[in-house]
Amino acid sequence: MSVSPPPTPTYPPAIEDAVAQICDLLRGDYALSPRTIALLLLQDDPEIWDEVATQENASTLERIRALKTALEKADQTPLAWQIEYQRQLWSQQxxxxxTQATRPPRPQTLADWIGWLCMNPWTGFPILAFVLYFGLYQFVGVFGAGTVVELIEEKLFGTYINPFVENIVRSVVPWQTVQELLVGEYGVWTLGVTYAIALILPIVTFFFLVFALLEDTGYLPRLAMLIDRAFKALGLNGRAVIPIVLGFGCDTMATVVTRVLETRRERVITTLLLTLTIPCSAQLGVVLALLSAYPLGLTLWAGVIALVFLATGWLAAQVLPGRATPFYMEIPPMRLPSLSNVLLKTLARLQWYFLEVLPLFLIASVLIWVGQLTGLFNLALRALNPLTQLLDLPPQTGVAFLFGFFRRDYGAAGLYDLHERGLLTGNDMLITSVVLTLFVPCVAQFLITIKERGWKTALAMFVIAMTVAFGVGFILSRALGMLGVQVG
Amino acid sequence: MATATAVEKPRRRQAHARPTVLIVGNPNVGKSVLFHKLTGRYVTVSNYPGTTVEVARGLMRYRGQEFVIIDSPGMYSLVPITEEERVARRILLSDRPDLVLHVIDAKNLARTLPLTVQLIETGVPVVVVLNMMDELERAGLTIQVDALAQQLGVPVLPTVCLSGQGVPAVKELIYERLAAPHSDLSSRD
Structure with missing residues (x-):
């Protein structure tokens, strides 16, 4: 290639003239060519103007500004538009x-069809139900949270590792209080480490796997489009689908992921919805276990939660100032995901999750230790008593609520026990499930909400969640009584 | 004034620094997959805007040489509108890469070329990575790669990053362009 003219497009003569003059004026050291700098200046790029202002003297700046003003006077069409138009034209030509067509393009490939079906409301929602049932319920819930957790937590940790660690600690550490802190019922090891590794790790691993698969096939953007309109009514847009879907895996992590949302308003609404209504996989496990024997109860539970979800979002959108932001998204084609990519992505997320969340579990166990040592726990239990009475529930459910906040499976175990002893009816189970779901999911999520949203907002959400949880529980209990509905 | 330095001030660092390659392009064109294939290190690859706001850096080792590879957030234009684009441009400005790989979805050539043009205008050496050639083919289209390269005045490499097809050629070209001893980098002027 010898001295051929520059391959990039030529802009209208007046602009090219100004560009050439600006190039002559520029004396500074720029990362980009003078031509680019000149064009960006003409397009009024604030960052570049700042940069040039620091490098050039006042008279140069004045002359560049004069050149630009002259151009703008000569032609009313915005310079940025003229430049961009020329580029587009050149590019299209x-x-x-x-580009050549080898054969008439296939009207629709199978992937296009599937993609279209996912976004069409008539087929999209059934597909969503299908994805939720098999991906979330069967794979993550039943297999991950059930079979695998049982194997790891009960067999591996319960039978082998924990007794071993406990023995060592009890023989090495003489003080009982410190023993409790480490390997007591809610110890740093027994609750913090065991909970994080034996319970949460397998569940979120399975969840991340499904999530990565949905992401890489191109399903998630389509889901975002599908429910964008519905979310607008809640003051959100399709972008919020990511944290909401993640919430079914772990609300704590989903709260972190609200960072992808653009405005503070959207982040607050989404965090509130997560705190209040979206059951995490651990909560789902408990509820499904409690209500699996009562199909009517399970349906009512889902209905009540969905109703609260919509009502909360709608109300929050009315109360919080601002509007839903527009949502533009490029819809990539449906693709077969690459397995290695999915696995690597799952691994990367797990690593990130552990760094962010494990410390919170450790803090939680220390908090419980303090709570028991100081008797704060018993105080809190007594405070819960009037509330459980209000819902016509036996006082022992208070223990489940409180401990459930720290350790979900413990709360569930307590409820099982009550059920076995015949203290809880089907209706009680339904009400307990609803309250448990609406209640702040766990101490880790509460802590992360403080970190992400600040003290005041987090506290307000905690109060709202408490109020709504017991309020809805109360209404439900009265409604069931008045209508004479017997769940089981 | 320092005209000599103005001419001689290439984006080359000191001799001991590793050459830097910046990957740019629209969202969802396979930037992160290419990054992963070049460096062997993982970065979150996603169909969803917002998840790649973080910038990944990795090291590519090839024929005993090391190159720094930077994966930038998706951008449509050098004039930024979104936060992602602002970040991408800031990398271009502050890191002063020795080579820019512009990854293009071959199916969207007309829509993407304006960014190619802007990149070439910056004076940074540009290589066009024409990705998703398989999807182009499935759409019943072909692109005359040589003619495109000639018109643009920069190398154009067809690839299918997901399967790795064409990636060795990208590595080879990076090596050819940037490996020490100092090759004729500034021959474009």
Whole structure:
């Protein structure tokens, strides 16, 4: 290639003239060519103007500004538009010149069809139900949270590792209080480490796997489009689908992921919805276990939670100032995901999750230790008593609520026990499940909400969650009584 | 004034620094997959805007040489509108890469070329990575790669990053362009 003219497009003569003059004026050291700098200046790029202002003297700046003003006077069309138009034109001509059709394009590939079906409301929602049932319920819930957790937590940790660690600690550490802190019922090891590794790790691993698969096939953007309109009514847009779907895996992590949302308003609404209504996989496990024997109860539970979800979002959108932001998204084609990519992504997320969340579990166990040592726990239990009475529930459910906040499976175990002893009816189970779901999911999520949203907002959400949880529980209990509905 | 330095001030660092390659392009064109294939290190690859706001850096080792590879957030234009684009441009400005790989979805050539043009205008050496050639083919289209390269005045490499097809050629070209001893980098002027 010898001295051929520059391959990039030529802009209208007046602009090219100004560009050439600006290039002559520029004396500074820029990362980009003078031509680019000149064009960006003409397009009024604030960052570049700042940069040039620091490098050039006042008279140069004045002359550049004069050149720009003269151009703007001569032609009313915005300079940015003129420049961009020329580029587009040039690009289209070049693209047309080098692109050829080998055969008439296939009207629709199978992937296009599947993609379209996912976004069409009539087929999209059934597909969503299908994905939720098999991906979330069967794979993550039943297999991950059930079979695998049982194997790891009960067999591996319960039978082998924990007794071993306990023995060592009890023989090495003489003080009982410290023993409790480490390997007591809610110890740093027994609750913090065991909970994180034996219970949460397998569940979120399975969840991340499904999530990565949905992401890499191109399903998630389509889901975002599908429910964008519905979310607008809640003051959100399709972007919020990511944290909401993640919430079914772990609300704590989903709260972190609200960072992808653009405005503070959207982040607050989404965090509130997560705190209040979205059951995490651990909560789902408990509820499904409690209500699996009562199909009517399970349906009512889902209905009540969905209702609260919509009502909360709608109300929050009315109360919080601001509007839903527009949502533009490029819809990539449906693709077969690459397995290695899915696995690597799952691994990367797990690593990130552990760094963010494990410390919170450790803090939680220390908090419980303090709570028991100081008798704060018993105080809190007594405070819960009037509430359980209000819902016509036996006082022992208070223990489940409180401990459930720290350790979900413990709360569930307590409820099982009550059920076995015949203290809980089907209706009680339904009400307990609803309250448990609406209640702040766990101490880790509460802590992360403080970190992400600040003290005041987090505290307000805690109060709202408490109020709504017991309020809805109360209404439900009265409604069931008045209508004479017997769940089981 | 320091005209000599102005001419001689290439984006080359000191001799001991590793050459830097910046990957740019629209969202969802396979930037992160290419990054992963070049460096062997993982970065979150996603169909969803917002998840790649973080910038990944990795090291590519090839024929005993090391190159720094930077994966930038998706951008449509050098004039930024979104936060992602702002970040991407800031990397271009502050890291002063020795080579820019512009990854293009071959199916969207006409829509993407304006960014190619802007990149070439910056004076940074540009290589066009024409990705998703398989999807182009499935759409019943072909692109005359040589003609495109000639018109643009920069190398154009067809790839299918997901399967790795064409990636060795990208590595080879990076090596050819940037490996020490100092090759004729500034021959474009």
């Amino acid at each position: 070049l693209a047309a010149q080098v």
